Structures are given as C-alpha cells and as structure tokens.
C-alpha cells in the first residue's frame with residue numbers, strides 16, 4: 051500500500067505502539083504522540099528497526115487534554131511532512147467498574163481524554179464548513195416527541211428519530227458505511 055503520513059496518538063504503548071509498527075513496516079511516514087516522550091522514543095527506535103528511515107519518524111509528545119497546545123502540534127506535523135493523510139485518534143483511557151462504585155471525576159477524565167481530546171485535535175471542521183440543510187431545517191418537536199413516546203412505550207432498544215435524508219443516511223450507513231461517506235463527500 052502506498053506510503054502516507056500517519057499520526058498516531060497514544061503511540062507510547064499498547065494498540066498505538068502495535069499500530070505504529072504495522073505502518074512502519076508499510077513504509078509510512080509516522081508521527082508518534084502521547085505524553086511519555088521516553089516511551090515514544092523507544093517506539094520510534096522499534097519503527098526504525100523495521101527499516102523506516104530516521105527522518106520518516108517524528109516523535110511529538112503531547113497531552114490531548116491540553117487543548118491550547120494542540121494547534122501548535124498540528125502545525126509542527128505540517129511543517130515537517132506537509133500534510134496529514136491519517137490521524138489515528140487512539141490516545142485514551144478506559145475503566146472497568148460499576149457506576150455506583152465510581153467517582154464522577156473518573157467519567158470526567160474519560161470524556162476529557164477520549165472525547166474532548168479527539169475534538170480538539172480534529173480542528174475546525176473546515177473540510178465541510180457549512181451546516182447541512184436537513185439539519186438546519188430541523189424536525190417538528192411534536193413529531194419528534196411522538197416517535198420517542200411510541201418507541202419508549204413499545205420498549206424499543208433503539209429509537210431512530212429523524213426525517214428524509216437523515217433517516218435514509220442512517221439506514222445506508224448500516225448497510226454500507228463506505229457508500230454513505232462517498233455520498234457525503236460528493237455533496238460537499
């Protein structure tokens with residue numbers, strides 16, 4: 051597969067490290083990010099050991115919850131490689147415990163790292179940059195309430211709410227996510 055510039059967050063261990071090695075073996079240009087610089091350097095050495103040239107690996111330490119620092123990190127990647135073909139938002143934390151035993155601060159941290167961090171790195175969404183007319187048109191609240199009410203009363207596990215293209219998109223995505231993304235790309 052042709053070489054791309056691949057930025058992996060959470061590359062200092064686990065799945066991120068293993069993914070970095072896969073891309074390195076494919077000859078892709080790599081940006082390795084996480085908080086522990088020493089571990090990233092260790093992973094970078096492993097990537098170079100696969101034969102990837104030294105200048106094709108950039109170790110870029112960051113904390114995905116340090117929102118303000120992230121635009122500078124994006125710029126650093128662009129300065130080095132010119133473009134970003136793939137961003138693998140892998141940095142994350144998880145936890146295994148019952149809600150009743152878990153302090154809300156744990157969930158706050160999960161959201162900060164796993165959700166907010168991804169949004170912060172994704173930038174301003176300028177690839178599309180405009181509101182979809184179906185979303186802008188909205189849905190009548192009474193119509194929405196009726197669908198939700200009937201779904202709840204019927205004890206449905208899932209209550210899709212929407213209209214027109216929005217609902218069509220939902221079903222197309224279930225059958226073929228690729229088809230939906232192709233259609234979305236063609237519209238913008």
Ligand SMILES: NC(=O)c1ccc[n+]([C@@H]2O[C@H](COP(=O)([O-])OP(=O)(O)OC[C@H]3O[C@@H](n4cnc5c(N)ncnc54)[C@H](OP(=O)(O)O)[C@@H]3O)[C@@H](O)[C@H]2O)c1
Nearest residue numbers: 060061062063064065084085086113114140141142143144
């Ligand atoms: N393994 C599983 O069974 C499993 C299952 C479901 C989901 N996941 C998800 O898959 C991803 C990778 O999991 P893993 O098993 O490989 O876990 P892992 O070894 O703990 O890796 C997590 C990575 O995220 C980085 N990270 C954590 N907080 C960060 C922050 N604030 N800023 C930047 N980097 C941060 C860590 O690096 P630093 O500590 O150096 O920052 C580390 O490289 C995680 O998002 C995890 O929640 C894993």
